[in-house]
Amino acid sequence: xxxxxxxxxxxxxxxxxxxxxxxxxxxxxxxxxxxxxxxxxxxxxxxxxxxxxxxxxxxxxxxxxxxxxxxxxxxxxxxxxxxxxxxxxxxxxxxxxxxxxxxxxxxxxxxxxxxxxxxxxxxxxxxxxxxxxxxxxxxxxxxxxxxxxxxxxxxxxxxxxxxxxxxxxxxxxxxxxxxxxxxxxxxxxxxxxxxxxxxxxxxxxxxxxxxxxxxxxxxxxxxxxxxxxxxxxxxxxxxxxxxxxxxxxxxxxxxxxx
Numbered sequence: 001x002x003x004x005x006x007x008x009x010x011x012x013x014x015x016x017x018x019x020x021x022x023x024x025x026x027x028x029x030x031x032x033x034x035x036x037x038x039x040x041x042x043x044x045x046x047x048x049x050x051x052x053x054x055x056x057x058x059x060x061x062x063x064x065x066x067x068x069x070x071x072x073x074x075x076x077x078x079x080x081x082x083x084x085x086x087x088x089x090x091x092x093x094x095x096x097x098x099x100x101x102x103x104x105x106x107x108x109x110x111x112x113x114x115x116x117x118x119x120x121x122x123x124x125x126x127x128x129x130x131x132x133x134x135x136x137x138x139x140x141x142x143x144x145x146x147x148x149x150x151x152x153x154x155x156x157x158x159x160x161x162x163x164x165x166x167x168x169x170x171x172x173x174x175x176x177x178x179x180x181x182x183x184x185x186x187x188x189x190x191x192x193x194x195x196x197x198x199x200x201x202x203x204x205x206x207x208x209x210x211x212x213x214x215x216x217x218x219x220x221x222x223x224x225x226x227x228x229x230x231x232x233x234x235x236x237x238x239x240x241x242x243x244x245x246x247x248x249x250x251x252x253x254x255x256x257x258x
Contacts, residue, residue, distance in 0.1 A: 005053065007076040008068055013060035014053035016081050017045050022110055022258055023086045024250065025078070026052035027094025029116075030176065031154055031236055032168035033059030036091065039243035044250065051086070053077050055093070056182075057175035064182040070097040071104065071186055084108065087254050091115040092236060099189050102196055110257040111199040113250050114219075115238045116208055121188030122215045127153075130209075138177065146173050154236035157207040165237050193222035201227045201253050203246065205234030212236065 005014045015034070024044060026037045034052040044050055054061040056068060074097055078086065087110050090098030095117025102109040118125055130153055137145040147169050151158065155165045200223050204216040220228035229249060234241045 003080075005077050005080045007056070007073040009066045010056055010062065010064055010068060012053045012056060012073060012077065014051065014077055014080070017048075017050045019045075019049035021047075021049060022254065023049040023051050023081075023083050024254065025074075025083070025086045025088050026050060027074070027088060027090040027097050028052070028055065028058065029092030029094055029236070030058075030172065031092065031150060032172050033061075035059060036168055036237070036239050037089075039239055040247055040250070043243075043247045047251075048254065051077065051081055051083065055175075057179040058172060063175070063178035067182055067184050069184050069186060071100045074098075074101055075105075078108065085110050087111045087113065087250070087257065089113040089115070089250055090117060091238065092118055096120065096189065099193070099196070100186055102198055103189055103192055106197060109198050111253050112196070112201070113253050114200065114202040115246065116203060116205050116212060116216065116234075116236050117219065118212065118215060119188075119190045119193070119219055120185060121190030122218060125211050125215050127209070127211050134176075143170065143173065153209050157205070157233055157235040157241050158237070164240055168237075168240075190219075190222075193219060194224060196223050199253060199256050200225065201229060201249050203229045203231060203234070203238055203249060205236060205238055205241070206230055206232045207235045209236065 002015045004011045028034045033054045057063040088098035095114040096119050150169045158165050202220045220226045231242050
């Protein structure tokens, strides 16, 4: 079932496959929207209820016009579908949202599957030269340049023409700018990772941006009991590069908490 969910003073596109049992909630990265989870759906829907949505400005959700937080929007989606507890599968930006809920309301989170996550508060996550180049390309209105830069930085495991990664990036890049000034960032969670008390598996892509790799290593070391999986052929698009590995990770984690 596809629907529109009210989130504060806005709405997001969402989908619920229905079914019984503990739901899996899929939270997409900033380099794409919830369609990045499409490669996982045939395997996961056989045994699980899946809920996914496009964050404001991404995919089928309208750009924000008022201040909002990713955490509040996630809560609104869970409330809409009457989900009291779920396994959260968060990729990059979605991973940080999942962590925020696990810290703020641990009773709602059965487990965390973190795919190449970022986290505010980790020193050195951003590469200044990349940020500067994004600004230059954005001011020039160079969409092709922005997509090429993103593929170089976050899509190193792809083989040209990297059609699917390019498509998802071309759709996502505008949201980097339409959400700017509206998204309100919460307190940096990096220093609180030691408070997490749920089963957690973190997938690290060894061909991801070096800053992200170092961040993921540090995160896994801080999260109590976190299982770190290193994938040699994965970059910042794990659901495109290694869908079978992601499905296996999620299935194994879900089996621990059913």
